[in-house]
Amino acid sequence: MKKAFDVVVAGAGPAGIAAAVTAAAQHRRVALVDDNQRPGGQIWRSGASLPRPARVWLSRLEASAVEHLSGTRIFDHPAPGVLCAEWNETAMELHYEKLVFATGARELFLPFPGWTLPNVMGAGGLDAMVRGGLPVAGKRVVVAGTGPLLLAVAAHLAARGAKIVAICEQAPFARLAKFAAQMSRYPGKLLQGLAYRLAARHSRLYCGCWPISASGSTALESLTLRQGNRTWSVACDYLACGFHLVPNLELAELLGCRIQDGFVAVDDLQQTSVANVYCAGEPTGIGGVEMALVEGQIAGLAASGSAEAARKLIPQRRRMLGFVDALRRTCALNPELRRPAADTTLVCRCEDVPFGTLREHTSWRDAKLHTRCGMGPCQGRICGAAAEFLFGWGPDAVRPPIFPALVSSLAAESTNPNKSMEDA
Amino acid sequence: MPDPARSITLTVNGTMVRVQPGTTVAAAILIAGGYTRTSVSGEPRAPLCGMGICFECRASIGGKLHQRSCQILCTQGMDVRTP
Amino acid sequence: MSETWDVVVLGAGIVGAACARACSLRGLRTAVVESGAIGGGATAAGMGHIVVMDDSEPQLALTRYSQQLWMALSDRLPPQAEFESCGTLWVAADEEEMQEVRRKQRVYASLGVATEILDSRALREAEPHLRPEMAGALLVSSDAVLYPPCAAAWLLEEAIHFGAKLYAPRTVVSASAGHVRLDGGTELTAEHIVVACGADSVRLIPELPLRKRKGHLVITDRYPGLVRHQLVELGYLKSAHSLTTDSVAFNAQPRRTGQILIGSSRQYGAEHTAVDHAILKAMLARAQLYLPALGACSAIRVWTGFRAATPDKLPLIGPWPADETLFLATGHEGLGITTSLGTGRLVADALSGAATEIPLEPYLPVRGPIEHSSSTHPAAGGLHA
Ligand SMILES: Cc1cc2nc3c(=O)[nH]c(=O)nc-3n(C[C@H](O)[C@H](O)[C@H](O)COP(=O)(O)OP(=O)(O)OC[C@H]3O[C@@H](n4cnc5c(N)ncnc54)[C@H](O)[C@@H]3O)c2cc1C
Ligand SMILES: Cc1cc2nc3c(=O)[nH]c(=O)nc-3n(C[C@H](O)[C@H](O)[C@H](O)COP(=O)(O)OP(=O)(O)OC[C@H]3O[C@@H](n4cnc5c(N)ncnc54)[C@H](O)[C@@H]3O)c2cc1C
Ligand code: FES
Numbered sequence: 015m016k017k018a019f020d021v022v023v024a025g026a027g028p029a030g031i032a033a034a035v036t037a038a039a040q041h042r043r044v045a046l047v048d049d050n051q052r053p054g055g056q057i058w059r060s061g062a063s064l065p066r067p068a069r070v071w072l073s074r075l076e077a078s079a080v081e082h083l084s085g086t087r088i089f090d091h092p093a094p095g096v097l098c099a100e101w102n103e104t105a106m107e108l109h110y111e112k113l114v115f116a117t118g119a120r121e122l123f124l125p126f127p128g129w130t131l132p133n134v135m136g137a138g139g140l141d142a143m144v145r146g147g148l149p150v151a152g153k154r155v156v157v158a159g160t161g162p163l164l165l166a167v168a169a170h171l172a173a174r175g176a177k178i179v180a181i182c183e184q185a186p187f188a189r190l191a192k193f194a195a196q197m198s199r200y201p202g203k204l205l206q207g208l209a210y211r212l213a214a215r216h217s218r219l220y221c222g223c224w225p226i227s228a229s230g231s232t233a234l235e236s237l238t239l240r241q242g243n244r245t246w247s248v249a250c251d252y253l254a255c256g257f258h259l260v261p262n263l264e265l266a267e268l269l270g271c272r273i274q275d276g277f278v279a280v281d282d283l284q285q286t287s288v289a290n291v292y293c294a295g296e297p298t299g300i301g302g303v304e305m306a307l308v309e310g311q312i313a314g315l316a317a318s319g320s321a322e323a324a325r326k327l328i329p330q331r332r333r334m335l336g337f338v339d340a341l342r343r344t345c346a347l348n349p350e351l352r353r354p355a356a357d358t359t360l361v362c363r364c365e366d367v368p369f370g371t372l373r374e375h376t377s378w379r380d381a382k383l384h385t386r387c388g389m390g391p392c393q394g395r396i397c398g399a400a401a402e403f404l405f406g407w408g409p410d411a412v413r414p415p416i417f418p419a420l421v422s423s424l425a426a427e428s429t430n431p432n433k434s435m436e437d438a
Numbered sequence: 439m440p441d442p443a444r445s446i447t448l449t450v451n452g453t454m455v456r457v458q459p460g461t462t463v464a465a466a467i468l469i470a471g472g473y474t475r476t477s478v479s480g481e482p483r484a485p486l487c488g489m490g491i492c493f494e495c496r497a498s499i500g501g502k503l504h505q506r507s508c509q510i511l512c513t514q515g516m517d518v519r520t521p
Numbered sequence: 522m523s524e525t526w527d528v529v530v531l532g533a534g535i536v537g538a539a540c541a542r543a544c545s546l547r548g549l550r551t552a553v554v555e556s557g558a559i560g561g562g563a564t565a566a567g568m569g570h571i572v573v574m575d576d577s578e579p580q581l582a583l584t585r586y587s588q589q590l591w592m593a594l595s596d597r598l599p600p601q602a603e604f605e606s607c608g609t610l611w612v613a614a615d616e617e618e619m620q621e622v623r624r625k626q627r628v629y630a631s632l633g634v635a636t637e638i639l640d641s642r643a644l645r646e647a648e649p650h651l652r653p654e655m656a657g658a659l660l661v662s663s664d665a666v667l668y669p670p671c672a673a674a675w676l677l678e679e680a681i682h683f684g685a686k687l688y689a690p691r692t693v694v695s696a697s698a699g700h701v702r703l704d705g706g707t708e709l710t711a712e713h714i715v716v717a718c719g720a721d722s723v724r725l726i727p728e729l730p731l732r733k734r735k736g737h738l739v740i741t742d743r744y745p746g747l748v749r750h751q752l753v754e755l756g757y758l759k760s761a762h763s764l765t766t767d768s769v770a771f772n773a774q775p776r777r778t779g780q781i782l783i784g785s786s787r788q789y790g791a792e793h794t795a796v797d798h799a800i801l802k803a804m805l806a807r808a809q810l811y812l813p814a815l816g817a818c819s820a821i822r823v824w825t826g827f828r829a830a831t832p833d834k835l836p837l838i839g840p841w842p843a844d845e846t847l848f849l850a851t852g853h854e855g856l857g858i859t860t861s862l863g864t865g866r867l868v869a870d871a872l873s874g875a876a877t878e879i880p881l882e883p884y885l886p887v888r889g890p891i892e893h894s895s896s897t898h899p900a901a902g903g904l905h906a
Contacts, residue, residue: 049490051511052460056489060460085509092798103502103817120491132473132484142488146508147461148468232482233473262491363486364493366479376690380558383565383670384601391493391504391742391821396486413823414796418504418742421783422816424823425805478778504742504819 015106019045019081021317022097022110024088024265027055028303029116029295031071032310033317037114038078040318045108046080047099049087049417055118055295056138057303060145063173067307083108089415089423091268094290100419105426112290112317115265116310119296121159121256122399125361125369126354128228129255137256141167144174151175156237156248158182158225158255160345162302167254179250180218182239184257184348187221193344196336226354228253258345260399261297267412282328283321284313292317301338308334352404361404362397364390369404378407391418448516463507463518464488464495474507476521526552526686528872529701529711530850531693531725534564535669536857537717538676539865540850544715545683547869552709553677553685554701556692560673562719566826567858568738568774568784569672570751571665572609574856575628579835579883584856585632586879587863588663594862601671603777609664610639610648610750612771612811613656618755622659625755629661636661650747650814659755666751666774669858676861693718696725699846713872715848716841720829722851726841729886731852734830735791737801738784741818745779754811769804771811781818783808787828787855794825830854838867838884848872849886 019042023034026048034046052059053075058068075082083101088108090098097108121136128134135143137159144150155176157168160183168178183190223241228234236249261277272279272287277299284292294309301309308331315324355361357370365386375381378388378401387401388394393416394409401407415424445456448463450470457466464485467474473482474495485495490509498519499505507518530541533555545551558565571591575581591604598604613619626636637660639647644658681687692704696716701709716722723729754771772784786804791797801823809816829852831837837852848871850864857864867884870877882888 050509090798120487120489123486123492130477130481130483132482135485136487139486139488142508143462143465143468143485146488147457147465147512233484363477363483366477366481377558379561383558383561384674389822391496391819392491393821395491415820415823418819418821420816421739421741421805421809421818421820424739424820425802425809425816502817503744 015104016109017045017106018109019043020110021045021112021114021314022047022108023114023116023314024097025055025116025118025295026050026053026082026084027116027118027295027306028058028068028071029118029306029310029313030055030114031075032307033114033116033292033294033314034080035071035074035078036311036314037318038080040315040320042318044080045083046075047083047086047088047097047108049085051085053082053084056142059142067303071307087417087419088265089417089419091265091414098419098423100423103420103423105420105423110290112292113269114284114292114294114310114313114317115269115297116293116295116306116313117262117265117297119259119261119300120395122258122260122403123255123396124257124351124355124403125359125400126226126228127356127359128230128234130360130363131228131230131234132232133230133234133251134228134253134255137163137167137254139256140252140254141170144171149174150252153177153251154179154249155252155254156180156182156225156239156250158223158239158253159257160184160347161256161258161341163256163258171254176252179248180220180239182220182223182225182241184224184351185221185344185346189344190221193340196340222348224351224354225253225255257347257351259296259300261300263297264412264416266293266297268414268416283316283324284309285316299335299338300341301334302341305331305334305338347403355404361400362387362390364392364397367397372401372405379410381407382410393418446512446514448512448514448518450518451520457512459511461512463497463499463505463510463512463516466512467495467497467507467518467520472520474520523708523710524552526550526709526711528552528713528715529554529709530715530717531696531701532562532717532719532721533559533673533677533687533689534562534717534719534857535560535567535673535676535861536719536850536853536864537715538673538680539861540715540717540868541680541685542676542683543865543869544872545680545685547873549869549873551680551685552711553680553687553689554691554693554703554709555687555689557690558670559677559689560670562721563826563828563857564669564673566736566738566824567669568772568782569667569669569858570609570774571667571859572751572856573629573632573634573661573664575625576834580856581628581632582879583836583860583863583884585634586866587860588665590862590866591665591667591859592663595665598667598672599675601668602675603668603671604665605667605775605777606663606665607775608660608662608750610644610752611659611661611755612644612651612752613658613755614654615656619656621755622657625659634661634663648749648752650812651752652811652813655811660750664751666776667858668776672858693725696847697844712846713848714846715850715868717850719851719853719857720827722829722849726847728843729837729849729851730831731829731837732789733792733827734854735786735788735797735825735827736784736855737786737796737804737823737825738782739801739805739820739823740776741781741783741815741820743779744781744818747814747818748773748775748781748812750775752811754807767800769800769807771807773808773812773815781815783815785855789830796823796825828854828857833890836860836864836884837886838864839871839881839886841886
């Protein structure tokens with residue numbers, strides 16, 4: 015199946031929605047492509063109890079002429095102007111004049127004994143499961159990791175009736191306090207933060223604290239937490255644990271976009287180093303929803319030839335860059351977080367490769383070749399980021415397919431023998 | 439508010455489960471009291487990321503192996519199997 | 522600083538590792554130099570099919586010799602080497618190809634390789650997912666598969682156990698007249714320098730008649746039981762494959778994990794590691810033609826690798842006339858995983874002055890033209906991964 019558009023937007027989170035709606039308002043033929051069945055990305059995915067901006071943008075999307083290709087996963091970029099995607103086991107070729115990719119971020123998971131037990135999930139992970147219908151009323155939940163996401167998740171789960179046993183933030187209190195003070199420069203966010211704190215006020219917030227082991231027979235039953243020299247155990251039904259976010263860069267790398275300090279390099283108009291390709295949202299820097307929305311609008315305007323209008327939004331984006339920086343500094347990981355992993359702790363969950371086996375290797379490629387680490391279906395998305403933190407190993411080059419795809423879909427790919435894939 | 443009139447019925451390993459529209463298959467599997475897969479060394483596993491990247495929620499859905507159940511919504515009469 | 526060795530092996534791919542193991546087992550003082558990960562070159566890209574091939578008599582001799590060495594070693598290989606005696610099924614699409622099956626059986630029998638001819642029904646029972654119209658197949662039960670990087674790492678570990686020393690990660694900058702210079706200035710002196718740098722051997726000896734021949738492979742998620750033997754098409758009679766242009770062939774391998782490894786392609790003149798979409802598509806279309814069920818399997822990774830190809834498709838094993846301290850062990854094209862053990866033994870025997878167990882002459886770097894076993898099928902066997 016072949017479809018052609020003026021603008022293809024990859025990723026239907028806040029950034030992608032804003033880009034698509036904005037470009038469509040400029041009378042461009044726009045497709046909005048997302049792996050998920052529902053628009054909204056990591057934060058606006060479920061319809062229930064959404065904040066006002068979410069309702070506004072989702073209804074704009076609905077009212078727009080944007081063709082929303084949901085449940086559609088992009089897995090390859092065989093030539094400039096073409097993406098390959100899979101929808102319902104069918105291969106699809108998407109042709110574009112301009113591409114905006116807004117592929118968001120994923121959580122960073124760090125291994126510790128017991129982290130593979132059922133009901134140990136990401137912070138955003140449990141949140142997403144609950145949005146997807148998992149009931150948590152009356153369940154005892156520990157929220158752990160780092161970043162403002164923890165408070166957001168705790169607030170949401172508490173609102174759904176969960177009992178928040180503890181919120182464990184790895185960053186020290188002083189850093190959080192400083193961050194909170196800086197947030198006053200971003201009014202929307204301060205209110206948000208306060209609201210979360212209030213909603214979760216029946217629970218305890220521990221700073222400089224993290225889980226060091228989880229146990230249970232077939233699922234999580236209890237957790238051991240550490241704060242400084244103190245360790246103690248708590249009984250719980252769920253652990254929601256994520257150590258901030260890492261950008262999804264697979265598509266960016268496949269496209270050949272320049273990556274700088276771990277993020278996609280863009281100019282003021284969100285243009286990447288590749289002609290006709292724009293990027294918005296988390297891949298350019300972890301900045302939250304408001305930043306994603308501004309970047310999405312700039313990219314949407316720029317991709318539809320309205321550079322003038324796009325420029326008007328640049329100051330708004332610039333003001334938020336400070337937040338990106340503050341967030342990064344606040345969430346910087348304590349090197350002590352490397353310690354909980356024991357030799358028998360699995361790092362690669364797809365292939366069950368333990369920490370002790372990996373430790374004998376010298377690079378990600380070496381470890382991959384000899385232990386199968388990162389060779390499973392997640393293609394190293396989980397263990398690769400963990401290994402980077404644990405061992406300082408850099409990732410491998412990205413190769414198609416960037417998500418597993420059916421053999422029949424790969425066989426159906428565009429045969430345009432364009433030499434676009436050659437590295438310059 | 440759950441609305442019984444709009445609920446969807448599916449089977450997880452042969453057992454009937456009733457869920458609200460918009461429920462993911464991953465959530466239905468947990469509601470049914472199971473886990474999603476057995477790892478290569480035999481551990482039970484359940485969803486981790488909830489967003490389609492960790493592949494821990496793989497299950498057989500409608501006879502198709504290795505489907506990421508967190509990215510798929512329940513439909514009436516769906517047949518879900520986990521090892 | 523200079524260290525002196527009997528043998529310095531350049532490269533720790535599976536060939537270099539096998540040479541180092543055989544030399545140190547023979548009591549030769551051996552060093553190995555590797556610039557990257559152990560088995561991280563063509564060895565990491567290869568399919569790991571241990572296969573007897575009859576493209577030419579010398580090829581048959583070396584593959585059979587090597588396959589027997591692998592069998593003898595199989596009990597001792599570590600589990601991560603994933604050695605599996607699954608056998609090969611050479612699949613014949615029609616009656617014309619069945620004649621080739623019978624010819625192949627006679628050739629294999631001449632070397633004592635037991636084979637079995639499966640008719641259409643027997644083939645369906647052996648591999649229920651193959652397209653049912655297939656005419657039959659030749660079953661070679663003694664063939665096997667393994668996971669090459671771990672096999673190479675184990676061979677090297679053995680070498681080290683027998684006294685070899687590994688220099689890694691170190692790059693050989695030059696090698697001549699008994700001297701090996703490494704990056705960082707270390708110099709090794711050796712009576713014999715075994716050049717086992719795969720396709721990169723030309724960087725050290727530009728005159729070598731080696732060309733890179735690119736290949737693509739695809740691996741699926743786990744579908745235990747979908748494929749039971751290494752499946753290879755015999756279809757060269759009809760497809761106009763040649764030695765000079767790009768070609769694809771059906772090749773599917775069951776891994777111990779239940780994953781299926783799908784090959785294969787051959788391209789000359791493609792120096793870049795990027796996936797070539799046209800070739801990938803052609804290769805997978807061909808695979809689905811033989812094994813329609815593959816279409817619904819989830820592919821989790823695609824990669825490419827380079828075979829070091831010689832004009833007559835036989836490896837270069839022996840002293841390099843221009844500098845007799847250099848002993849070549851390269852040019853193994855699409856069979857180096859298989860022939861690594863045979864190569865190692867030939868090298869160790871030759872360097873220690875012992876008689877080789879099969880004649881070395883056909884593989885000497887300077888040699889006459891060879892005769893292909895079946896002149897009407899110039900690509901015979903060339904369709905293998
Ligand atoms: C649980 C949770 C709560 C949060 N709460 C807050 C908050 O209160 N305030 C705040 O400011 N921020 C919050 N955040 C952060 C917020 O989610 C992000 O800042 C925001 O979603 C970024 O938007 P985005 O559009 O860049 O990416 P995302 O929302 O991550 O969207 C990216 C989309 O792209 C899709 N995608 C990626 N690759 C492909 C592909 N190859 N093919 C098809 N689709 C693909 C993904 O499925 C996803 O839907 C929260 C995050 C989480 C996880
Ligand atoms: C797609 C594909 C499928 C294949 N399938 C099969 C199969 O099924 N069965 C089979 O038998 N064979 C197969 N082969 C062939 C097989 O992979 C190769 O023949 C074999 O791996 C060659 O091993 P090698 O040790 O000679 O080369 P390599 O593995 O390339 O090793 C050479 C080593 O030398 C090192 N090196 C190079 N230059 C230097 C230097 N200057 N200093 C230090 N170190 C250096 C490199 O880092 C490398 O590790 C396949 C090949 C391909 C590409
Ligand atoms: S829970 Fe991670 S992919 Fe579904």
